[in-house]
Structures are given as structure tokens and as C-alpha cells.
Amino acid sequence: MSGPCLAGSTHRIVGIATLSRQDHRVAQTREVACTKIVLPQVIARGLNITEVAHDYQSTIKQYAEGLGMVNSYDTWHGMALDSEDISHEEKA
Numbered sequence: 113m114s115g116p117c118l119a120g121s122t123h124r125i126v127g128i129a130t131l132s133r134q135d136h137r138v139a140q141t142r143e144v145a146c147t148k149i150v151l152p153q154v155i156a157r158g159l160n161i162t163e164v165a166h167d168y169q170s171t172i173k174q175y176a177e178g179l180g181m182v183n184s185y186d187t188w189h190g191m192a193l194d195s196e197d198i199s200h201e202e203k204a
Contacts, residue, residue: 126154129145140167147172
């Protein structure tokens, strides 16, 4: 698994970490580990990170918010969460 960090304005990769199943067996754990490698890389380059988008991972959310960044979910996971909210509202 590779954890890329994309610049929002240019969509260029500004940081990357690659971990294998030997490093972490579970994909979600690899995503957390990659995030904790990539964000310091990018910050060290002097780039201002304002928002972090990822799968639905509370550990990454806490980590990003602890660094003063806005937490978001990627398109697929964000839409799935919104759909759940909508379905709960329809039942009420």
C-alpha cells in the first residue's frame, strides 16, 4: 500500500510512503502508518497542509486534527457516511 499526499491545487504527489503486508497485515493499519510517515515528510518540506482526506479512520482523524488540520473522508467513504445519515433521517 502506498500513501500518497497530493497538492490540492496541482494534484501532484508531494509525499509518499509505501508499506507492505509484512509491515502491517491489515490495510487500515497500513493507511494509518503511511499517514504518520507522509504528513511529517510534507510538513518538513515547508508545505502548508490544511486538510486530510482518507478512508473512515478515527485514528487518522484524531492525528490530523491534533496537527490542526481539517479532517475529511475520501469521496467514496464520505458519500457512504452521508447516505447513512440520510437513511437515518428518512426513518425518523
